[in-house]
Amino acid sequence: MTYFPDYLKTYPNMDTANPLHISLNRLPNGFRAHRHDFLEFSYVVEGSGFETINETKHAMVPGTFTFVLPYQVHEIFTSAGSQLQLYNCMFSMNLLMGSASGEGLLKLIDLAGAAPYIQLSGKDNERMRWLVEDMYREYAENHPWRQTMLQLRLKEILVLFDRARRTSGCDSEQTALNEGRKGWSVWPVIHYIHQHYQDELALSDLAAKFSLSVSRISEVIKETTGQTYVQFLRDLRIRHACGLLASTEMSVAEIAMEVGYGSYKTFSRVFRESKGLAPKDYRRMKAAKT
Incomplete structure (x- = not known):
């Protein structure tokens, strides 16, 4: 019998015109294996541990950014004596679709062999932290154009992530790993x-x-x-x-x-x-x- 871990189907604001939720979380004991039918990114600001995504393991330390696709099984483990603090943002795939005159970001999730994470440092990490923290502040307030600003921040964050992973070496390593595995991608x-x-x-x-x-x-x-x-x-x-x-x-x-x-x-x-x-x-x- 095939084992299916927890299947999470809901998140705050899911049934709205702007299906997106961002939160700052502390994980003293990691988080159990689960999957969901929405997209999620995480960004670590404190602590250490590791994460598995479809049985592929990577470290989680300050500056680690992870982009989880729908239905990928992932689990977080916190290092002994540590406590992971990270931002988590859950959002609908529809937010990556472009308008008739704009460029959508759906191709980000069409890259089945691309690395699902990046370890940021230097100016890239400084910029990513500012973007994520600004998105979190915007989410907590109710200023005019709030939804527009949140969607802009989301796209900036994902573009920065994709640019960084393309030049980091993680992407080529992950692609080689995936190519070495047998099976067909669904x-x-x-x-x-x-x-x-x-x-x-x-x-x-x-x-x-x-x-x-x-x-x-x-x-x-x-x-x-x-x-x-x-x-x-x-x-x-x-x-x-x-x-x-x-x-x-x-x-x-x-x-x-x-x-x-x-x-x-x-x-x-x-x-x-x-x-x-x-x-x-x-x-x-x-x-x-x-």
């Missing part, structure tokens, strides 16, 4: 589903696109996410719907179409099964909390 499939879940996307279409049998592509999706393809697609659509219900005035019928359901009736049934209440009731509940 990430392009997961990425494609995230980009196209609003369309009519049959499992047979995915199989044809990636030159795999239907049974094989179904198997690798289950191995990676712990869900069947139908469950995985449903969760992506319902999560998008929750954000729209909480942050827009779109009608439920419009939201059903937007997230990939051609039938209002089907959408309402699936939403109720997933959330335990009707879409309109969910909207009212979210509005009452604001």
